[in-house]
Every structure is written in structure tokens, then in C-alpha cells.
Amino acid sequence: AQSVSQHNHHVILSEAASLELGCNYSYGGTVNLFWYVQYPGQHLQLLLKYFSGDPLVKGIKGFEAEFIKSKFSFNLRKPSVQWSDTAEYFCAVSLLKAAGNKLTFGGGTRVLVKP
Amino acid sequence: EPEVTQTPSHQVTQMGQEVILRCVPISNHLYFYWYRQILGQKVEFLVSFYNNEISEKSEIFDDQFSVERPDGSNFTLKIRSTKLEDSAMYFCASRKGQGGNQPQHFGDGTRLSIL
Numbered sequence: 090a091q092s093v094s095q096h097n098h099h100v101i102l103s104e105a106a107s108l109e110l111g112c113n114y115s116y117g118g119t120v121n122l123f124w125y126v127q128y129p130g131q132h133l134q135l136l137l138k139y140f141s142g143d144p145l146v147k148g149i150k151g152f153e154a155e156f157i158k159s160k161f162s163f164n165l166r167k168p169s170v171q172w173s174d175t176a177e178y179f180c181a182v183s184l185l186k187a188a189g190n191k192l193t194f195g196g197g198t199r200v201l202v203k204p
Numbered sequence: 205e206p207e208v209t210q211t212p213s214h215q216v217t218q219m220g221q222e223v224i225l226r227c228v229p230i231s232n233h234l235y236f237y238w239y240r241q242i243l244g245q246k247v248e249f250l251v252s253f254y255n256n257e258i259s260e261k262s263e264i265f266d267d268q269f270s271v272e273r274p275d276g277s278n279f280t281l282k283i284r285s286t287k288l289e290d291s292a293m294y295f296c297a298s299r300k301g302q303g304g305n306q307p308q309h310f311g312d313g314t315r316l317s318i319l
Contacts, residue, residue, distance in 0.1 A: 123307060132208075133247075133295065133310040140305040179247065189252030189260035190299065191237065192308060196246050 091116035093182050095195035103203050104172055110165040110198050112180030119185040122163040123192065124154055128176045136178075139163065150174070172204045206230040208311035210296050216317045217286055225281045225314045227296030235299040236279045237308060238271065240264070240292040247295065253279065283316075291318045 096111035114120065124136040137148025144156040154165045163180060180195040209228045217223045229236050238250040251261045253271055268284045279298075283290055293315050297308040 121305070125310075132312040133297075135307045135309070138305075138307050181247075189235070189237070189254065190306075190308075191249040191252055191260055191262075192239070192247075192297075193249065194239075194247040 091120075091182055091184065091193050093180055093193050093195040095178075095180055095198050097198045098196065099199045099201070101201045101203065102170060105169050106202075108165075108167045108170045108174070108200065110178055110180075110200070112163045112165065112195055114161050114163070114180075114182045114193075116182065116184065117161075121183045121185060121190070122154075122156060123181040123183075124148065124152070124163075124165050125179045125181060126176045127179065127197075133179065136165070170200075170202050172202050174200060175202045176200060206309075208296055208298055208309050210294075210311035210314050212314060213312065214315045214317070216319060219288055219318050220285050223283050223286055223316065225283075225294050225296075225316070227279045227281070227311055228277050229279055229296070229298030230300075230309055231277070233298035233300050233309070235259075235301075235306075235308075236271075236273070237297040237299070238281045239295045239297065241295070241313075242289075242292040250281070250294075286316075286318045288318050291316060 092115045122139040125133040139146045139156045147153045177197045179197045181192040183190045211226045236253040241247045251265045252259045270282045293313045295313045296311045299308045300306045
């Protein structure tokens with residue numbers, strides 16, 4: 090069964106600092122990769138997704154992620170964070186050919202951006 | 205932007221009682237999902253639903269759980285005889301169509317507390 094791991098449970102940083110959140114998955118087949126964000130009191134929102142093509146994916150709010158197939162990784166980055174980026178970030182994977190395309194989530198990383 | 209809506213936002217129920225969690229997926233979406241997140245743990249897949257039948261379910265989704273699409277808009281999760289360990293946040297999600305390149309859209313969740 091596939092699994093997803095996120096390396097950091099909590100990250101604290103100051104505004105304008107750069108952010109990188111690690112995500113690794115265990116499945117060796119063809120996967121779809123996602124990053125979701127959950128702002129306090131809100132629902133999970135899609136930040137970006139990778140299905141095929143350019144492994145560097147750009148999402149909303151200045152976020153990007155790079156798929157490195159050889160490392161089974163899909164790390165999320167933002168060059169300069171803002172206070173409003175305080176949220177919990179979830180990496181998720183689905184199998185390309187699975188009937189229901191269920192998502193398998195990582196444990197999430199809580200990011201606190203200090204003003 | 206269309207949203208997935210869930211009701212109630214918080215449900216408190218006595219152990220052994222039946223509970224129904226309700227979801228209204230985005231109107232032109234065809235695939236529906238339930239996930240749950242126990243406090244401090246990962247978001248876990250429960251079940252996926254397409255064309256009026258379950259397409260995939262997890263080990264968690266045992267005989268006490270059922271899903272239904274009673275009309276053209278609602279998608280419900282029923283827990284027949286609740287246990288303390290069913291206390292969690294339950295998320296509904298929907299996806300537009302076939303193919304892995306359609307992301308899932310999530311509702312705000314229902315916090316279920318079993319006493």
C-alpha cells in the first residue's frame with residue numbers, strides 16, 4: 090500500500106523567509122501528486138498538483154513544488170512567506186490507474202509565520 | 205467558486221447511537237469521497253462512490269458504515285452504532301470526472317464527538 094511521509098510536523102519562520110516542506114511517497118508506480126493547504130478554520134484547498142510533464146509545478150499564492158521521481162519526492166517551496174501563509178500543509182498521492190483515485194495523505198506540517 | 209458543503213459542522217452523539225453526516229458535493233461532480241481525521245493523526249480515506257455504488261473502501265469502512273446518495277444532491281455517511289473511537293473530523297470531497305488529473309474538492313468537515 091502506498092504511504093506518504095512529511096518530514097516536519099511543525100515549522101516556525103519569520104516573514105520573508107523561504108519555506109521548503111518535504112514530502113516522500115512509497116509507491117513505485119505512476120502517481121498523481123498534490124499539495125493541499127488548510128488555513129485555520131477552513132477546508133482543505135488545493136495548492137498545486139502534478140500529473141505529468143514539467144516536474145516543476147507552480148501553484149497558487151506563489152507556491153511551487155518539484156517532483157523528483159528518482160527520490161520519490163514532491164517538495165513544496167515558497168521563496169518568501171507571508172504571515173497569511175500560516176496554515177497546515179498536506180501532501181497527498183493518488184494512483185494513476187486506481188478506480189476511485191483515493192488520496193493518501195501525509196501527516197501534515199503546521200507552518201507558523203511570525204510577523 | 206462552487207463549494208462542497210457539509211452539515212452539521214459539529215455533531216455530539218452518545219455512544220451506540222446512529223449518526224448521519226451530510227454532504228452536498230459540487231453539482232456537476234461525479235465522484236464522491238469520505239475521509240476522516242482523528243485528532244493528531246493523518247487524514248484517512250474511508251470510501252469512494254461513483255455511479256451510485258462504492259468504488260473503493262478502506263479497512264476502516266466496516267459494516268457499521270454506509271454511504272448513500274438519496275437524491276441528486278446529497279451524499280451521506282451513516283455510522284450505525286457509534287463508538288468512542290469514531291470521534292474525528294469527517295471530510296467529504298468530490299471530483300468532477302474520470303482521469304487522475306481532476307483534483308478533489310473538500311468540504312469544511314463535520315467534527316463528530318462521541319460521548
